[in-house]
Amino acid sequence: MTRDAPGPLVRDLRDALALIADEPGAYLESDHPVDPKAELAGVYRHVGAGGTVARPTRRGPAMMFTDVAGYPGARVLVGLLADRRRAARLLGATPDTVAHRLVDALEAPVPPVVVDDAPAQEVVHLASDPGFDIRALLPAPTNTPTDAAPYFCMGLLLASDPETRRSDVTIHRIAVQGRDELSIFFSPGRHIDVFRAKAEAAGRPLPVTINMGLDPAVVVGACFEAPATPLGFDELQVAGGLRGEPVELVRATTVDEHAIARAEIVIEGELLPGVRVAEDQHTGTGHAMPEFPGYAGPAHPAVPVMRVTAVTTRERPILQTLVGPGEEHTSLAGIPTEASVLQAVERSMPGFVTQVHAHTAGGGKLLLVMQVRKRGPRDDGMARHAALVAFATFRELKNVIVVDDDVDVFDTDDVLWAMTTRMQGSTDIVVIPGVAGHVLDPSQQPAYDAGIPAPGVTSKTLYDATAPWALRDEFARASFADVDPRPWAPGLAFPYLDDAVAGAAP
Structure with a gap:
């Protein structure tokens, strides 16, 4: 099968935004004030969420909000991958070849490397400082008025098996519960939850970092699951395979773990053994947040707790989020699903x-x-x-x-x-x-x-x-002449056609 040649090298979120900046209809920036509590998601529901979001909605551009109420200077990005064509381009492919490209990356993984200096640590906020409060530092949105709490919806957890020291990355829903407290919901069987359970059985906390604002190859690669990426397989290798160069890591500043060096925002901390809280402990809504099937997931009564030890960022960081049941989730979860199935059936x-x-x-x-x-x-x-x-x-x-x-x-x-x-x-x-x-x-x-x-x-x-x-x-379907329509309709877009003439004119 023919593969796409690698496109422009994308190492981080800023490279990704630069790649789509001049593409018509791909990127929208707004300086109109927006409240991160339900309003931001309510706006994007109309602009470009798509997917299983309640109608009316549509697939649309990535959108950057630059005036977030209560957070001077903050920037929030939503919808970067909320269109398959855009997601494919960011991964160096086309909509119909992107899953095949991920298969290639699975079969030629490139392990990450550790570097000494990182843009992700240009600014450091220590939780031990008296004025630290993550609720005031980062504009975690709520998607609906009944969300259990503000959520980091695009937080990539990085942790290591306390026995083998092999690392893994996964995305989970992360609720902000206090000045230095987050709760994390783990679906059954997720690999970092296995690491957490091992540490908890030994009575020890599990060091973790939450990485936000990343190269799309990193977040898409992280959404692979077993058997394509079994326990002990670091999905950052998939991103390395996609890009043809390793993902860079850096030592965290306050915990014994790594962070993604070119992330916009990193939250450092520990998952505490034996500590559980209700997701909606401060709101009592009974709902967590909108999940990918299109429904508001129930608030879990007892989820693990992460104690935050530091937040590190780039200068003028971009907080990346998504609208839970929208098209962006389909790109994140669906393209790795396609690649996993393609790999398995091709072998069979x-x-x-x-x-x-x-x-x-x-x-x-x-x-x-x-x-x-x-x-x-x-x-x-x-x-x-x-x-x-x-x-x-x-x-x-x-x-x-x-x-x-x-x-x-x-x-x-x-x-x-x-x-x-x-x-x-x-x-x-x-x-x-x-x-x-x-x-x-x-x-x-x-x-x-x-x-x-x-x-x-x-x-x-x-x-x-x-x-x-x-x-x-x-x-047999009714067969039509294979004609290139562009000479007759020059004002229309036909993205599925090649540049070459598709057929002879009648």
């Missing part, structure tokens, strides 16, 4: 699966559209086997739709057309009950279905929307 059945799309309706996790190329009657069964490989590869998948190679997996109308005309519910829908899923899907609970034994258990569904091989001629 080379050349059979040609494209996959972790659809935004599932937040990049719950719904996958898979394109296959049938070559004979046996491939009717192979199409379903490919879906089973996807389920086995990515535990959180709930639904997989399989389509033929004449269907565009990125076009929902095309996928629904295939499901409508190439699928019979009585024979082409396969349900697998009682399988592990994702706790943030509210239908995966005993109250919804008495047959579900515990939250996060689900029925997984395979929708085979491929034409039977024996009837393939009856399912």
Whole structure:
């Protein structure tokens, strides 16, 4: 498969913003005053959140707010990856090749390196100083009026296994609870929670850093999960593979851990053993924040606590956030999901699966559209086997739709057309009950279905929307002349066309 040549080197968030600054419709900066409490997210919901955000919404530009109420000089960025085309460009790819590019990075990882000096430590705020208060220092937003607390939504935790000293990075929802106190929600099975549990069993705190405002390759690479990146695999190697050079780390100033050297903001501290708080301990809302399925997740009654020891930043740092259930989450979680599945199916059945799309309706996790190329009657069964490989590869998948190679997996109308005309519910829908899923899907609970034994258990569904091989001629699409339309419509954009003439004029 043809790969894209590497684009301009992006080492940090500022490089990424410079890359898209001149692209029409990619970046918007506002100096109109905005309140980080619900208003900022409320604005971006209309400007460009997309995804499963309540309508009206749309996919739009990345947006920088430069006048944040209560935080003179602060800058907050939202939506950098809230469009697949923009996310792909920032990763040196195109929308239909970006997952393949991540597969290449997985197979040629580049480990991080440690440097002595770092932009992330240009300014240092110590929690031991009498006037320190993280609530006044960083404008953590709330997405809705019922959020449990202000949240850092794009905080990349970096920690090390207390036994092996192997490091890992993951993104979690991080609530601001006090002047030097954060709470962190860990979904079951996340690797840093394994490290935390080991340290807690030994009665020791776990040193961690929270890194914000990063190169997109770092945050996308960090969203890989097992089995693509098993316990002990440092996902920063994926970012190194994407960029062709290592991610730079620096020793933290107050804890025995590393930080990402070119981050905009780093929070240093320790996860405390045996300490738990309710996420909404100060608000009592019962809700945490909007999560990727499009619903407000419940506030957890007992989450681990991080004691902050320092905050280090660049000069004029940029706090990066996201609107929880929007298109940005789909880019973060979905593109690594696609890469994981592509890698697994290629190893299992080379050349059979040609494209996959972790659809935004599932937040990049719950719904996958898979394109296959049938070559004979046996491939009717192979199409379903490919879906089973996807389920086995990515535990959180709930639904997989399989389509033929004449269907565009990125076009929902095309996928629904295939499901409508190439699928019979009585024979082409396969349900697998009682399988592990994702706790943030509210239908995966005993109250919804008495047959579900515990939250996060689900029925997984395979929708085979491929034409039977024996009837393939009856399912041939109407064929049109392959014409380049640009001479007739010079004012319209056709981003899917190559620069070369696509066909002869009539």
